[in-house]
Amino acid sequence: MRNIKLTIEYDGTNYSGWQKQANTNNTIQEEIENAIEKVVDEKVTIIGAGRTDKGVHGRGQVANFNTNSRIPEEKFKYAINRYLPEDIAIVESIEVEEFFHSRYDALGKKYKYLIYNAPVKSPIFRNYSYYIPYKLNIQSMDKAKDYFIGKHDFAAFMASGSSIKDTIRNIYYISLTNCNNIIEFEIYGDGFLYNMVRIIVGTLIDIGRGKIESDSIPNILKSKDRKNAGHTAAAEGLYLEKVCY
Template sequence: MKNIKLTIEYDGTNYFGWQVQPEVSSVQGEIKKAIKILTNEDIDLTGAGRTDRKVHARGQVANFMTNSSIPAEKFSYAINKYLPQDISIVKSEEVDINFHSRYDAIGKEYRYLIYNTHIRSSLLRNYTYHVPYNLDFKKMDIAKDFFLGTHDFSAFMSTGSSIENTVRTIYAVSLCQKNNIICFEVQGNGFLYNMVRIMVGTLIDVGSGKIRPESIPIILESKDRKKAGHTAKPQGLYLEKVYY
C-alpha cells in the first residue's frame, strides 16, 4: 500500500465543483473514475479543499491509497489518459503513508480575475468576472491591506457553513491591473465558505464607491455578513496553490 499525492489543474466551467455529488459531474468524480479504470481499485480520493461550481484550479491537491505497481511519478501520465481535457494531473508523487491532503495543509493561495470594461468578452466569460462599470483602482488597493493579519472573518462567510471557528490569518494580498484585467491574489492559513469571493465583491463595491476603504475594519469587527460587499461570481476564482 502506498499513498499518492496529486497536484491537479482544472477548468471548472463544466463541473458542479470539486466534490462528488449525485447525478452531476464533479472534478473529484472524474478523477476517481479514471483511477478506477487504471487500477481497478475503488479508491478514496481526498482533496485539500472543495471548490464550487465553475471555480478553477492550478494547484489543487489530493491523495489516495493504492496497491498498484505503477511508479508514483508515472501516475500523472497514466491517469491523464482517462481524464477529459479540462482536468489534468500535473504531478504525482509518493508521500508518507500518514499524509492527508486536507488536514496537513497549512495554507492556500487564491487568485481572482476581474474583467473591467464596458463590453463583455466572449472569450473570457468563463475565466473572469465581468464588471462593466468604472472602478477606482487606488481605493481598492488601499482597502485590500485591511484584510492582512488575523481577524474573525464571519462577515466574509456565506451562510450554510457549519464552521465554528471563523478566525483566519491572511499573510499576503496583492492587487494589480493590466489593461482591462484586475488581479487579486491572497494567501492565508485557511478560508471560509465563499470568503475570497466576498472579499473581492467588497473590493469591487469599494471601487464603485458603495463602500469606503476605511470601512473594512468596521465590517470585520461587526461580524455581520450584510455589511460586507456582494459575493463575486465563481468563474473568476482560481485555487493557485496549497501549502504544506
C-alpha cells in the same frame, strides 16, 4: 497501502464543482476517481485540499488517495491523464507518507481572482474572469485590501449558513494588479472560510464602485455579520492556485 499525492489543474466551467454530490455525477472528484480506478483496478476515494465550487478553476489543487498499485509514483500522472477529459489534468504525482492528508495537513492556500473591467464583456475571458462593466476606483480598492492582511475573525466574510465555529483566519498577503482591463488579485492565507475569497473580492468591488467606504473593512470584520460585507464575486473569476504543506 501506498499514499499518492496529486497536483491537479482544471477548467471548472463545465462542472458542478469539486466535491461528489448526491444529485449530480458531474463533479471533478468523480472524474478523477473514475480515471484512477481504470488505472489501478481498485475502488478509490480521493481527498481534495479544497472543495472548489461550480465554475471555480483549479491551477494547483491537491488530492491524495491510497492504493496497492505498484506503478512508479511519477507515472501515475500520465496513466490517469489518459482517462481524463481535456479540461482536467494531473500535473504532478508523488508518493507521500502514510498519514499525509491533503486537507488537514494544508498549512496555506493561495488563490487568484480575475476581474475583467471594460465597457464590453470579453469573449475570450468570459469563463475565466468576473465581468464588471462599471468604472472602478482602483486606488481605493488597493488601499482597502490591506485591511484584510493579518489574523482576523472573518465571520462577516463567510457565506451565511456555514456551520464552521472557528472563523479566525490569517491572511499572509493580498496583491492587486491592473493591466489591459484585467484586475488580478492574489490572496495567500492559512485557510479560507466558505466563499471567503469571493466575498472579500466582492466587497472590494463594492468599494471600487463607491457603495462601501474604503476604510470600513475593520468595522465590517468587527461586526462578524455577513450582511455588512459586500456581494459574493462570481465563481468563474476564482482559481485555486496552490496548496502549501
